[in-house]
Amino acid sequence: MTLAAYLIVAAAVFCCGLYGVLTRRNAIGMLIGVELMANAGNINLIAFSRFLGQVDGQVFTLFAIALTVAEVVVGLALVLLLYRSRKNIDVVQASEMKG
Amino acid sequence: MSTSLLILLTLFTPVGAALTLGLLPNFRRAGRPAEYLSVAAAFVSLIAATVLFIRQQLVSDATPLLDTHIRWLSHNGKSLVEVGATIDGISAPMLLVVALVAFCVQLYSMGYLAGESGDARGRYFTYQSLFIFAMEAMVVAPNAFQVFMGWELVGMCSYLLIGHYYQKPSAARASLKAFWVTKFADMGLLFGLLVLFTVGGSFGWDSTTVTSLGSSGATAVAALFLLAVVGKSAQFPLHIWLPDAMEGPTPVSALLHAATMVAAGVYLIVRTYPIFAAAPDVLTVMAYLGAFTAFFAACVAMVQTDIKKLLAYSTCSQLGYMVAALGTGSLMGGYFHLSTHACFKALLFLAAGSFIHAVHSNEMENMGGLWAKMKLSAILFIIGSLALAGLPGLSGFFSKEVILEELSHSGHALPFVACMLTAGMTAFYMTKACLLAIFGPPSEGARHAHESPKTMLLPMGILAALSLVAGFGGTMLAQMYGVEYAFHFGTTGIIATALGFAGIGLALFAYLPSRRANNPFGALTSVGSFIRYGAVDRTAAFAYRNGLCKIGAAIGWFDRYVVDGVMNLTGWLPLVAAQRLRRIQTGVVTDYVYGVIVGLIVLIAMGTVFK
Amino acid sequence: MMLEYVAFGIISTAIVGSAIGAVTSRNLVHSVLFLASTLLSTAVLYVHLESALIAGIQVILYTGGVITLMLFGILLTDDTHAVTRQNRSTGHLAGGIGALAMFGFIIASIHQSALPSLPQTFDINAKSIGFAFLTKHLLAFEALSLLLLAALVGAVVLARRSDP
């Protein structure tokens, strides 16, 4: 397999995630999109690591995964907070502040 | 006493008085002390001027008695403009005339203005003193630049003094009009100075300057100076301010608008005559213009009912004589007439002022029968009138003869004829004035009239004496000017005198009290008023209202709503843009993500990635 | 070789397919499960790329941690089932254009870039990763530990109902 193949898969995942972020009205739905985007980066890293024969990519991935988890933790807490005050997590409705 | 000190005394006592009065408001407002100070200053000035005149007269050759100047403006470390004083044959007589008439008028004013508030009198005498200084400074100017400064300053004093009764709308208007018209003409002098300096290389009128000016340069300078003369000396068509200027107190009319200030134009020509001499075309124009003004103004004077207006037009007319004379190249004619005219016209105004003071009206109808009440004033007025009319032996006769003689030799036939006719008309309207004002049917005002106080009569007497005898000073003046002069009573003189007597006779015929009912010249009145109010004044007023003010309004509007409008628009555009643009901040986080993604896509699409 | 292609085909189809499912499914729970599927498939891909350690961590942290968290999140924000579990989407066209444009750009870049080919030797194992962790990336590692602490405290602070 060429590196390009892996990269294309990652690109596809990235763009799926992007699509999700752009179209979801549900806050958790958006988070799912974000996860996909992050995952795409990880695929890239592993693929590069493999093809370059170099360890840093894998280390990088480990850090990235951990960071994503941390983000999700805080993000979900924020979603909860949003939910508590609004009674829903529809992002279109959470637009009190604008202009 | 040294000459320098004398000239300092001449010039700076009046301005010192003015300054003192200006800086000490309380002293000024006291009235009477201010008058004394001002008159004393004028007296000192007169004495000093007289001494200077005598000394100059004693100098046998044409060398100036005094020629001193100091740097006034620096330019590149050197001198650009200088101020100082030149006493020579030209300036010394004029200086004396100015100082003399000024002193007489000052003295007279003490009586004339006695009824006014101390404040008004203080102001009046301050301005008068300032005027004396300005006029004298102009007269002794060593260069055209100082002439210009004095010229402008006397214009300023004229503006201030015409506006003495500033509460009167007509006076306020008249002073503005006088200033605007003369200031308009003064642009010519300013341009002339620029040409003189840049082409001629100095502000002087010496032969070097005239040579480097060349023919065209001299013509340009002379023509531009002439414009200023037309304004200041009330020549057609810029004479329009002079009749209105009679709104000022009568002594002001006597000093400024008869004897001295209006003669400044003539003096300018006399002073810078070397330049004019190099511009024959301009001289020709002057001859025609002066003669036309003389004739035209005399016509208008014939139909006046207001004694001051009559005298004002008469002044115009006489100034026309002088300009015409200078146009023929006769320095003597113009300058001699200037001097004699100053005496008798000032006398006439003062006498008229005496009447006005008595009856509180300018209309000749309201003065009828003053003979009975104020004989002295009346006699003095008649002396002045006769001098003006050119009764042989009186001063006006001599000077006018010179002019007519010169005109007859000049080859300008039309101006000559016009001036001859004017001589007759002059005699006519002056006689008319005497008949109406002094011998007319007793009027309401004359019933309560009293003879004027001595302070008024004394100066009139001095001037009357001069009017009687000044004509015999011609030889002396000519010697000072450095020109040839020998009086001879030739054909021209005889015809002119005859015309004068004809005028007197005609006036007697028309205006003798007994014949008043069927005035054969009634028709002239309407023609005169058409000339007076119909043409020049109307044109000027129209040009002001519909020309200048409309342009001003258009520019004002343009500035406010177009130029500034564009500035406002520039401020308005970002605000409107912002109001539109803020809608992209929808508040929905998805749209914010779009912002990021669109930004990303745009940055990638810029193409640097793929290069 | 053929087998590898087939394996890769299956794995990548699983990854992309479940990713598409995750972003298009109308049910939020389904979306999360699709996400789990993507992440697991990715772990398989890591194994395929001889990175077993990462694959393991991917399964444990992601699938074990993230998915669970998300499900909890759904449960906690689930007052009225009908509303919240509905995973509505809007702006398909704009989103699609955006995603496709990005995809196009990335593909174009991949296409135009010279990429390394598969090296013959590959000896990265858990030990070398561990060594890198504790030498060069020690600082990042330590920072990460503090970061996780911060995230934890932060989440607690946010999630605490309120101050008295």
Add this chain to the structure above:
Amino acid sequence: MSSLAWLTGMHVLNIEVMLAICALVLLLADIIMPHGDKKVLGWVAAAELLLCLVATFVLDLQGSALSEAYFGDPMAVFFKRLFLVSGLVAILGSMEHIAQIAPRRQGEYYMLLLFSITGMCLLAGARNLVLLLVAFEFMSIPLYVMAAYAKTGPEFETTQHRNKPKWTEPAEGAFKLFIIAAVSAGITVYGLSLVYGATGSTDIKMIREASSSPLFSLGLVMLLVGFGFKLGAAPFHMWVPDTYQGAPTPFVSFLSAAPKAAAIAALAQILLGGALTHSSKWTPLLLVVIVGSLLLGNTLALVQSNTKRLLAFSGVAQIGFPLMALVAVTPTGVASGQTEGLAAGLFYLAAYVVANMGLFLVIEVLETAQPHRTFAQQDMNVLSTFAGLGKRAPGLAMAALLFLLSLAGIPFVVGFWAKLYVFLAVWQAGYGWLVVLGAVLSVVGLFYYLRIARAIYMDHEPERTKPLSTPTTISIAIGFCLAATVITGLYPNPLIEAARQAAQAFLLSGG
């Protein structure tokens, strides 16, 4: 590697270690302390930061650690001091506010703030992509939490009857921040992966040798976007006004200052420390971002009625100037020893930080005096809060005026020098048009700054106001900002020299 050789040079991490310890101390103290007056924790945090700040002057922080993954140079020190100062100001400004809205959660607040600053300090010296990413996230994650740090609870029930709940802003603002941050983080990781793929290393300095393939360039662009969001540069700025509006004002003063500086530090690391040789790839993109920020920020600020939103947009415009300064660093310029661009950027950031923080703290004081203060800041920070300040509190008004002038770039406050210095560097780099554009648009900026000045001095005082009282802590913070703004404005040389040294060390010695 058998010895502990890799541990040499760890002294450069003194400040970070101190900060981490301080944060942990706070956490412990918070746990140990009874639910009483936890306000003292604020003082503790402030003292700790002050200690760290002093330490930056005392300790030796030069050198590198961990195979040059971390580098201590004058620029890192410059940034650390900047972060510490802004943290100190933020803590002093926050004490009253936090004690009021979240008496039980004060310890966590300060701890998170300290963690965030730790992340920033790490970022300033990070020379490794992994460390850079971790540090960046370390800085960011506490911010999301703090942005949502507002009271929920009793108010929630009492306002239940209203049609629209008005107190959701903190959550909403923080959530918006979080989503954009998460998307940006996704983009960043993806971009980093591409850059890693092209260089084969996580060392930033290796980027210099990378061949500039499209994939690598794409990675750079994505990094630009990923960090650009934190800068609040257009068009990645859209979260900024909403988050500012919703978050506690003292925190906003921090959020608007330090993270932006940190993001500039990160960009400087990657673009100047790494990708300077590829400047033709990113310079045009950065120019687009700069022009966009200047235009959008200045325009949108014109019509804001809420002061915090106004300042948010003004911040969007302001960040264009340090970015300009980055553009002004060119490979040829660096080769001939020209480092004015970066120096100007550093100086600008310092100037911006003090003035902006001071201004937000003034707003905080004013908000406190509003008649109906709920804790959600709705309808309170409109321009009318400033109305009549000139009469109510002349001193505070003068301070606000000077901050505004500094932001607008008017002498004799520091902003003037900052703007001129940036312009000088940008022109030197050959972007004269950018100078003209920037200068003209700062005049547009002046319009809205002067609107505030107008409210302060010309508008009439609103009727229902509580008497204005400035807590001592905020007074100290504002006083510090004011002193820095004015003194540096009168004699900017020390700061300019510091910035120049930092820039020279970073750009000239690193290679």
Add this chain to the structure above:
Amino acid sequence: MNHLLEIIIAAPFVAALVILALPSEQTMNMRIVALLGAGVSLVGSVVVAFQYDMGVGGVQMLNSYPIVPSLGINLTLGVDGWGVSLLLLTGLIIFTGVFASWTLTDRVKEFHVFLLVLVAGVFGVFVSLDLFIFFLFYEIAVLPMYLLIGIWGSSHKVAEAGPFRFVWRMLDIGGKEYAAMKLTLMLLVGSALIIAAMIAMYLEANLTSFDMLRLENVTFSHSLQFWAFPFLWIGFGTLGGVWPFHTWSPDGHASAPTAVSMLHAGVLMKLGAFGVIRVGMMLLPEGAQEWVWLVGGIAAINVIYGALGALWQKDLKYVVAYSSVSHMGLVMLGAATLSVAGWNGAIYQMFAHGLMTGLLFALVGIVYDRADHTRHIPDFGGFGRKMPGVAVFFTIACLSSLGMPGFAGFVAEWLVFLGAWTGQQFWWAMIGIVGAWVTAIYILRVSKNIFWGPGPSDRWKNISDARGQEWFPLWVLGGGLIVFGIWPNLILDFIDLATSTYLPSVTSLAMEVHP
């Protein structure tokens, strides 16, 4: 070492600080402190004039303090012949300005602080020899104006009309805040252009120095000169009232309080023209020569346009403001001639116009104060009887304004006309002279409409003449107009000394007009 210049600049600053420290109810003390500050500066300026060695010439009392050595920014102060005269002008205006604002009661503290800061900036500009510091002081002088007008100014109505009437909906046109904002923004757009030109010059000179004395010796490339000169011209010129960027001036002056108008029209507008000459023309001589045709042409437009525009105005302050536009046109006209006479005239006009317009605004302020805050000229009439003193001084100002010999304005106008006439652009002089005539028309008409004629009507029965300290500015400024009109070399010698050293290096066109 002579530290007079430092004292002159520092005195207002120190006074401002002292006023800041005073409790806000001690208004009289504040005024006295302000007066002391301004007085120290004035006395300092006079002493500078006496200490300036005419035999040596050039820049004297030169002191330099490093500010940012690495960029070559030094606080370099020195005074030349121009500086002497303009310092004196500034000193006179501010000293009288403090008196003119004696009756102000609203927020006295801030007023004087802003006023003094502004003045310190003005002093600074006139003696700065470092381009950067020059600009810094320039900006310091410009900005306080916003607050001074915005807080203490007055609003008026502007009828909604014209092609852009829709802007009225969004902008409060005629309001004091509007006027202040417009003024500030327009001037700072100008500053933006100045910044660009300044930086370009600094970098091209490559001296790492902003020292103007050194930059003068640099021959900048033609392309830089060609574009940078217009930048400086419009940049500084906006403050100098260059058409069409003068529109801040009528609104600004109309809205400003008395002392501020005095200071602004009297001194601040001069900064603009001074900047054009000192920076634009002297540092970029080739650019100046390329562009003078336009500079002079626009200046000529200014003269006649301002005068005609004034003819239409009904608001007293607008008249004076337009007259300032017209007179500043004369300054620029003189500058554009690139001749000794023209430059002498330009600087002298700055001085003369400063005194004249300061006096006019002081008088307008008094009239405005007495007449129930009305400035509508047709409402007035016959005030001369109730306020003779004001009328006299108004007349003095008018006469100087229209170029009457014996008043300072004449000297300046004459020199400018002479310069223009010799500069091969005689039509500039013609327009200028006609403009002076139009000035006579509008300014005397205004004087007549206010002070002359019957009245005053019952509405104004309570008006009174100037009183107490109000007399002071009138006497000083009016007296100055006359003294410097009668004996112009008191100041002109200083100016000429500087001009004759500076001009030859600027232009080969410098014509030796004297035979």
